[in-house]
Every structure is written in structure tokens, then in C-alpha cells.
Amino acid sequence: MALILLALAAVWLALAWRGLVAARDAVDATWTAIDVHLKDRQALVPALVAAVQAETVIEAETLARLTSARDDAAVASTPWERADAERRLVSGIGAVSAIADRHPGLGCAAAFVDLQARLAGLDDDVNSARRVYNADVRLYRARRARFPGTLLRRLGDFTDRPYFELDHTRDRGVPTLALVRSAA
Template identity: 30%
Template sequence: MSGWIIALIVIAIILVLTIWVIGMYNSLIGMRNRVGNSWAQVDVLLKQRADLIPNLVEVVKGYATHESTVFEQVTKARAGVVEVANNPNSTLEQRAAAEQALTNAMVNLRAIVEAYPDLKANQNFLDLQGRLASLEDKIAYGRQFYNDTVLKYNNRIMQVPTNIIAGMFHFQPAQYFAADEADRSVPQVKF
């Protein structure tokens, strides 16, 4: 074999490996961006929910003026969600905890609504409640989609041979949106 043929074979091997590395790298970048995008979609829904809740609280306040502690809980929990959402250094765990506190406060608010039949028939309240229920469904779906996307990404960066490229370029596993033990407990409804 001449030196030219060996050189061409070596160049071909290097070229194939280079194309393979670029393909794997681009694939990982795409998956990492999908994880970020899926979280951004959940974030938009959570913002919509946070914006809707003050309107719901105001309608309920008109009917249940003596239930101020529940309104304070909802307001405080919503403020916590907004604060964590606006903090670029907040972690997914902090965001999940703030969202769970808001969910628990909303359970208490829903319990108040049950005590006021006139409120349940109020058209403004029914509209707001329907929008909130729709958002909650979208949020649940968005969280599931986010976790599915994270699973695919994490699997990809841990499987051979992609893990070699992921390690070379410092791809880190993404965090799941998960409830902790306190979030799994049944919320206490207090009046």
C-alpha cells in the first residue's frame, strides 16, 4: 500500500469521526434547548395563573370578608411565586416549593367558595374559576411534558456513545420538576 492510500484512509477516518462528533454535539444541544423550551412553556402558564389569582381572590373577598387569613395566605404564596420566578438565580426546587405553597393556599380558597352558594353562582367567579381550572390542566400537562423531555435528554447524555461527547463538552443532567415529601401530603384546609 502506498503512503497516499494510508493517508486518505486516515483522513477519511478523521473526517467520519469529526462528522460524528459534530452530529452528536448538535443533537445534545437541540435536546438541551428542548428542555429549556419546555420549562419556559410551563413558566408562561405559571405566570398566567399567578396573574389570574388576584382577580379570583377579589371576587371571593366580596362574598367572604371575614376569611382574611386565607386571602393573606393566597396573596403571600402568590408573591412568593412571583419573587422566585423573577429571580434568575432561583432553582427548580425553589420554584416547585413556591408553586406548591400557592397550590395549598388555593385549596383553602376553594374551601371558602364551597361555603358561599351565591358565590358559586356568580358569573365572574365561574369564569375565573373555569380559566383557573383550564390553566391548572395545562400546567399539569406542561410539567409532564417537561419531565418527559428531561428524561430523554438525561438518557441521551448518559448512554454510550453520546456520553463521551456529553462528558467532553460538560453537558449536565437536567432537573425534574418533582414534588417533595411535604408536597405529597394532603393539604390542611383551615378556616
């Protein structure tokens, strides 16, 4: 009887190990998908800078910030660093869109319009991949936090994985609403 219980415990631990490995590998695979989309977006930045420079010469500071943000995103190594760098890159791309609002000729340039459409498509791809990645991270963290994952994670490479957020929603508090009673 003891041998059967020992065998059942060994099978249970093996299945738990396998589930933890599968969850970790899913997180790593979906991170790779995000990474591909982010690199595609970074690859468009030089063309975007060139398109803006062809139409206007007075926005050098904005373009320099965009180029710097791209370079930072390219060398970021952890998902946390990558998210911060990508936030700056998205902000820089938004600043370039504001340039197009100030310079109507830029908004009509075919190369610029094409790049904006490609960037919008990549943003959609990044957001879709981010949702899948964050769901995989949620499952992985749950498996790490439950028994026997709490024991097994010490035996393998089961380090924590961060959620990937491109905005500051995690830093926002609950909005407050001030109600004012009218004197009527």
C-alpha cells in the same frame, strides 16, 4: 485509512454534540411554555382574592397565605424552587375552593365561577406542558448520561435539568396493605 477513521469519529462527535444541544434546547423551550402557563395562573390570583373578599370578610388568613404563595412563585428562580412555590400556590387555590364550599354565595358569584373555570383550564395546560417538559428532560438526561455525552457535557453548558413535579409523588413510598385473615 486512519484519516477516514478520524473523519468518521469527528462526524460522530459532531452529531452527538448536535443531539445534545438539540435536547437541551428542547428542554429550555418546553420550560418556557410551562413558565407562561404558571405566570397566567399567578396573574389570576389577585382577581380571585378580590372575588372572595367581595363575598366574605372572615377568610383573611387564607387569602394572605394565597397571596404570599403567589409572591413566592413569582420570584422563584430555579425549576426546583418554582415547583415548591407552585405546590404552595395550588394548595392556596384549593383552600379558596374550600371557602366557596363554606360560603354558598361565593360559589354562585359569576366572577368567582369564571375564575375557577379559568384556573381549571390553566391547570390542564400546565399539566400538558409538564408532561412534554418531563419527556424532554428524560431524553436530555439520557443523552448526557451516554457516551459521548458524558465527555461532551463538560465542554458546553449541559447542566442537569430537573423534572417538574407539582405534587409529592416523588416523596411517596409504595403503599403497604395489611391483610387480616378473618376468624371465620
